[in-house]
Amino acid sequence: MNDQPESILESLDEAQREAAGALDGPVRIVAGAGAGKTRTITRRIAYACARGDWDPARTLAVTFSVKAAQEMRSRIADLGVDGVTAATFHSAALHQLNRVWADVTEAPFPDLVSDNRALIAGAYRRATGSDAEDPLALRDLEAEINWTKVSLISPADYARVTAATHRQPPAGLDAQRMADLIGAYEADKTARNQIDFNDILLMVCHLLEDPELKDAAAVIRRRIGWLTVDEYQDVSPLQHRLMRLWTGDGSNRNVCVVGDAAQTIYSFAGATSYYLRSFGEEFGPLAADVTLNVDYRSTAAVVRYANRVLAASPERAGYIRLTSGREGTGARVTQMRYATDMDEARGVAQRFRRFVDRGAKPSQCAVLTRINAQQGMVGAALREAGLSYRVRTDAGWQAQSLDVESLKVDPSGGAVTISTIHAAKGLEFPHVCIVGCSEGLMPFGSPAPGDALEEERRLMYVGVTRAEDTLQLSFADSKDGYGGASRVPCRFLQR
Structure with a gap:
């Protein structure tokens, strides 16, 4: 002590x-x-x-x-x-279950299933009469099952709750079919003496x-x-x-x-x-x-930007207004507009390349995305710029790196982080770029005013407050520059 x-x-x-x-x-x-x-x-x-x-x-x-x-x-x-x-x-x-299990039952302790996709696929087959072959559909079904459990919604109540909240079941199922699937999943799991995390x-x-x-x-x-x-x-x-x-x-x-x-x-x-x-x-x-409410992480410039993101919210009275605990104002928050997504990715990569050439470590830099699908192009641009990187998706880390010796990159400098904003929560970096700041991507789906929009606003706020020293927000006019409607800046950007 x-x-x-x-x-x-x-x-x-x-x-x-x-x-x-x-x-x-x-x-x-x-x-x-x-x-x-x-x-x-x-x-x-x-x-x-x-x-x-x-x-x-x-x-x-x-x-x-x-x-x-x-x-x-x-x-x-x-x-x-x-x-x-x-x-x-x-x-x-x-640990609590293990401590008292033998005192409450003579049954063997259930097996904890870490990957329940096979169970979900079997339940889908029983509920619909067809196979679930799409891995994304299985992922969405798993997320829905988890949502019902953490929300304390039983299969019997699922259809009523989704109707009342206008929630759309995943994988093209109607509410009753999804409820049947959840029931089948629970029955199969119980029959095998298995439990999931929830x-x-x-x-x-x-x-x-x-x-x-x-x-x-x-x-x-x-x-x-x-x-x-x-x-x-x-x-x-x-x-x-x-x-x-x-x-x-x-x-x-x-x-x-x-x-x-x-x-x-x-x-x-x-x-x-x-x-x-x-x-x-x-x-x-x-x-x-x-x-x-004193932010010791971010410069005054970053904190001011973060506060302005929340200032337009109808729920702003319930949010903290931060002040910076750091001296000085710090570098201005920059906003960049590019012609194409690849131009944007290369622009960000070159920005970090300059930082590294001036003495920063790659590990001090992060590119934040709204969705996983944005990350491949960013990784390709970082490779072109000779920078090692690692990817953090909503499902966790993926190892992505180059041969650091042949590129003459100092291994102690680590790698640039590419992460979704969700996966970056709790992290911080001296240099942050948030890409894809256009309507439809941020906020995702361009939601009307309401709970979905507020969630997206808070997500932008979390992304902004990951930055310690420098912050750049950017978007591209189009995906590839060959026609199509021109994108517009997201409503959370400061003008």
Whole structure:
């Protein structure tokens, strides 16, 4: 343990220190982009444990990615505190299931299916009488099944809910056929004693809710004395239900949530900022309600641009207005217009080539795209410019690199990142280019005012706030320069 707990808080600013020092009762931390969110919550946890107010063995911090959980654990350990559990929702729940399984049933523990495409294909065949041969259709069906689970929608309720929300089922199916497919998928999975990732959360919820399993529920709850939920703007109804059950439906008030409504970009997958915004009503009275709005990551020029993206939103009153914690204004945010997509890709590649020639590392540069399909052309242009790169799609990393020795590229400099904006959330780079900033692509599908447009606006905001030092936004007039309607700049660009 740290012999001087107060030293843990020394490097925090006033708002961060207020948040980190609020150790008892419900706490909400609204943390803007670059505002030191992880720094604040890890120091809050370490400080409470170092003081002896919290037992590390009963302290749980949950977040949304394995990488973020590892970063939390590492930072807390570096502050002299061991034994804290930092994990994803799914990992934490799986450990809880394993801990009590033998006490609640003699049945073997189900097999966790990491790739359920074969199950979905079989369910499609049973529901429609034909084969699902399109891998994109299978991906969309998987996403829809996941959405129903995290939204707590049963197969019996699916048709009613989609009709009420005007949601279109995937793969050309009508709502009843999709409901039949979901039912067939669940039946097949159960018959094989298999579970998918969201079943883990559902099973723990059931265990904690069933009055006949109260002893097992008590075992789980005893190990959660203090709970921190990161990225709370992205929790789904299922994750929120699990969090409530972990706390005994609010009887344990030692819970801290951290998030930013302006960075809610996974609504299509069931995420909602409703729980972050209503936390005060749900858990109040709050012991502390702190806003971190100083962005230490981005220059004033980038922060000003980000604020202007949100300023046109009808929901702007619910968003943080950032200020930059860096000195000076920084380089002007540039907007570029190119004739074709290939011209745009080459222009971005040459921009990064100049940065690297002046001493920047390729790993300090990132090209952000709205969709995966934009990435191939960008990679080709980077190859032409002699730059190594790696691709981060919505499905994860793909290794893409050149023979660095023959190109005389310093291996320590890494590679340029090509990423969708969704996949770049949580990352930051000194130099960022956002490509494809034209109507129809950004915002995707040119949605009318409403929830879909707001999601796209927030996505642009997240993309902009990935930039530390320089930011360029660009679009091309056409795909290949051979006719077709000329594109127009996206509505989020500043004129």
